[in-house]
Amino acid sequence: MSAQLRCAAALVLALCASPVGAGEESIQLQDAPGRELVVARCSVCHSVDYVQMNAPVLDRAGWQKSVRKMIDQFGAPIGEDDANQIIEYLATHY
Amino acid sequence: MVTRRRVVAGSIGGLLLSSLSAPLTFGAAEPDQESLAQLPGKRPLIKRTFRPPNYETPLADLRSQMTDNDAFFVRYHLASIPEIDPRTWRLRIGGASANRTLELSLADLKRDFKRVHLAAINQCSGNRRGLFTPRAAGVQWTYGAMGNALWGGVRLRDVLNRVGVKGDALEVVLEGADAALLAATPDFAKSLPVDRALDADTLIAFEMNGEPLPHWNGAPVRLVVPGWTATYWVKHLTSINVEPKAFDGFWMKSAYRIPTGAFPGARFKSQENAQTTPITEILINSLVTSHSNGARLERGRAAELFGWAWDGGTGISTVEVSSDEGRSWRPAKLGEAPSSYSWRGFRMPLDTAKPGSLQIAVRATGRNGARQPDKLTPNPSGYHHNMIQTLTLEVA
Secondary structure (H helix, E strand, O other): OOHHHHHHHHHHHHHHHOOOOOOHHHOOOOOOOOHHHHHHHHOOOOOOHHHHHHOOOOOHHHHHHHHHHHHHOOOOOOOHHHHHHHHHHHHHHO | OEEEEOOOOOHHHHHHHHOOOOOOOOOOOOOOEEEEEOOOOOOOEEEEEOOOOEEEOOHHHHOOOOOOHHHOOEEOOOOEOOOOOOOOOEEEEEOOOEOOOEEEEHHHHHHHOOEEEEEEEEEOOOOOHHHOOOOOOOOOOOOOOEEEEEEEEEEHHHHHHHHOEOOOOOEEEEEEOOEOOOOOOOOOEEEEEHHHHOOOOOEEEEEEOOEEOOHHHOOOOEEEOOOEOHHHOOOOEEEEEEEOOOOOOHHHHOOOEEEOOOOOOOOOHHHOOOOEEEOOEOOOEEEEOOOOOOOEEOOOOOEEEEEEEEOOOOOEEEEEEEOEOOOOOEEOEEOOOOOOOOOEEEEEEEOOOOOEEEEEEEEEEEOOOOEOOOOOOOOOOOOOOOOOEEEEEEEO
């Protein structure tokens, strides 16, 4: 079996093996202070791959705006202190 | 889950060449990672987010005239998505500008109204947002937040006429069963101008490519608004209200808006203000599906470029291909379109006689004279990406 074929076979196996609907728990955010808070708060409404997806797009001001949108427009019950810690983690690590 | 790297070979050379004189940009930034994952009933798709589920159709699954149901893209704003029993599902029709109210079962819809079939593109407003420069926040779609399907159902107009539309009707408000996890999050509801709701082509659909609608595409019943972006195609439809005033829901007043006057397309006047207006019609666009950027061609071996062109329902008149960075254009051979809301195929042989880079660009022109632009119109939400597509292919 060529390297390419082995690679293709591994790909097929991986696809078949992955349980349907699984995956969200596999997301690993950067291990740093604030991570548990981000996962606890943000995961109430959405998977945290939203963080990874928007990392190349958002700077500190962008993360701030995004977190404020979740609180002010989407009704996320997050207090000022937690919001500031979440923004700090996102701006520093993403 | 499988991760694969996008092939970007050749893009650097393209960038250098294009900086000399050509108006088109080659080697534009593309997201460098794509993950495939599988939802129940779907084949592996490009996973953008797990929850709410946002999954994009890979290019390889966009090569057929009708996009397969199990490959069709999935897009949700809110994570509570109920499995609806089609036997107990009901559609409620009413509102302040309706003469009476009505409740219909799926069997009622199928039995009491004329059946209609229409082929139409279903395209997310933010399709290709991930290719925007400058970058725009939101789901980072590339090319596959779209598909073409044959929709089967009944006319919204026929259902509205059954309740009677009053003379003061301004908008028709549509709600689906999908909901937010928090009570404080705005529920997903959209409105249409009453004339668009009464258009003969606006459908209440329960079939997709001859099959019942897939769960992830709105089962048992969704709205189909051919020519308008998918935000209006409300899934898991549960209520339709005819109203005398502009609907003030979040998804109309704050989301899915573009700068007023920045783009062509139908105007949604009752929702427009001086700064922003709702996105409406799909703009003219095209997509090469035979090759992706950086693909390698064997020297001397026959090769053909093919793909699709579409617009908001005017229909495509020409598709042109340039292989010299946009200096000269040649018309591609066009296929038939099953309807003016469907995409239309194009083909062009590729010259593989000489080794080196082929700088390919494709532009579509509509029957109304509209043509794909060579620049993006910046807008905060990254909507309406319909810039001429450029690819660098390597002959070796």
